[in-house]
Amino acid sequence: MARDVIKEITELKSRDEFANSYQVYLRLYSLQELLESNAGNDHISEEVFKYIPIALVACMEGLFRSLYAEIIDYGEPYSKNVEKFNSSNKKFDYSIINAIQSKKLTIGEFISHTLSCNNISDIDNNISTLLGIKFLHEMKIFETQSIFDEQRLINSSFKNNADEILKNIVEVFELRHIFCHEFGTKVKVDKDLIQEIFSNTKLFLENTTDFIHSKLYPNSPETQTNMNIHAHNEFDKLEIKLETYICKLRNKDFNDMLDFDKDLFKESILKWKKYRESEAKYKSSVVEGGSMQPMIYSMSMHTTTSRKIKELEEDYSELFQL
Structure with a gap:
């Protein structure tokens, strides 16, 4: 049976309170509270720690699909870069065209729904293609213009530990696959590693959002x-x-x-x-x-x-x- 992309996107949007990155950060803050409230608790179930990589990948997929759509819907020059993706990623039919015309979904929402977010390579390729840059390379040297001390600290922490942070992102996807699609009964849950992975994934997502918004809205209000x-x-x-x-x-x-x-x-x-x-x-x-x-x-x-x-x-x- 053929996929009903319009229904998939509509149902996805209906489950999200905010159509942007803020809902991702609200979930990250909830995960952070979960970890902090159980810090030092040796008796906490390993299942809680197994859940963290699963939730982090969900946050990454949600955020990056939102960012893909935002970049495409921004317009030129980025919207034209969609043509560089394989044509199989953007099969338009009359129902899709009608849905876009009636504003049930945007072109960005449709295209972002077809792009893969299965690993860091997918994310790097998609953002690089849309922005016409080498995404991860530029992220490593990105200097924030934020006036917020917290965001400047995030940016500095990412630059100083970029390779280690990106290594953790690879591990997040690997652990998520193990805990979602395998029993993994022999996999020892390293609670310290999970804590580290959470902190570094959060840094990665926060710095990424700042980086992309600096490209799209260099003069946006920031206070x-x-x-x-x-x-x-x-x-x-x-x-x-x-x-x-x-x-x-x-x-x-x-x-x-x-x-x-x-x-x-x-x-x-x-x-x-x-x-x-x-x-x-x-x-x-x-x-x-x-x-x-x-x-x-x-x-x-x-x-x-x-x-x-x-x-x-x-x-x-x-x-x-x-």
Whole structure:
């Protein structure tokens, strides 16, 4: 049976709260808390440590597919580099074209879904092809322009230990394969190695995100305050679009739709907005009291609003001329 790529991508997106790297870092922080809370506990199950490489590969795959899509959807000159991939990676048919045209998915999301993330070589080849550079080589000499002391420390730590860190990335994929696809009963779980692998993989992902964003957005706002404002402004833009849709529906004469009750529609929107706010408060509570909380709150509001807009567009496509 042929793969339904549109369904795969749609279901994948429905399981992700944020369509960007922040969800990866939230999961990394959860893994870090798991390891730190069990530090020095000799009785902790080996199964917990076996899970770490599995989760790390999931984080890498999620992050890099997100970055592939972001690079491609950025536009030229990077979007043209897609042509350098083997043609078998991008088989378009009418359903794919229609899905892209109706904004169910982007070209970047489709292409990134076809690219392999099975090892560090795949990642190196994909990023190198898209950016037109030698990715891992440039990563080793990358000098961050970040104003944040933490990011500068991450960058310095990566440069000083690049070979060891990349060796650990290779080991992550190997261990993940063993623990996912083999019993591996004779494999001794080295807890210190797992701790080291986690720390170095986290460094690799954080430095990679900084590196790629420095290529795409060299003049982007970087202070947390500016990022909070940016996230809020992006939500405001979407909110304006939603309110336009709501206004059209409330003012439309639905003589041909006897089942459309405007009062019930108004009530449902009010209840949905309360849910949206509660969901945002819950999601942002992970970093409660921190400087990132307003940004996570706005991102959740943006995500929930995007889903509502998509729902309205699908239900009333003729009214919104989609």
